Amino acid sequence: MLTLVKKCIICDKPAEFSVKGSSAYYCVDCAKENFANLDLLQRVEEQAKKLKEAIKEQAE
Numbered sequence: 001m002l003t004l005v006k007k008c009i010i011c012d013k014p015a016e017f018s019v020k021g022s023s024a025y026y027c028v029d030c031a032k033e034n035f036a037n038l039d040l041l042q043r044v045e046e047q048a049k050k051l052k053e054a055i056k057e058q059a060e
């Protein structure tokens with residue numbers, strides 16, 4: 001079982017953003033609090049979605 005879901009480094013919720021070039025992950029709330037410009041961050045949402053679909057395909 002793949003466990004690639006990242007957690008927010010501040011509040012431990014599932015992270016939706018990561019900092020480019022680093023391994024710091026943030027949930028939406030913490031990202032908004034800590035970064036004025038979310039363009040500086042990468043979305044991990046898309047990755048997670050693809051991962052879910054891949055798992056679903058394997059299960060069917």
Ligand SMILES: [Zn+2]
Nearest residue numbers: 008011027030
């Ligand atoms: Zn958080």
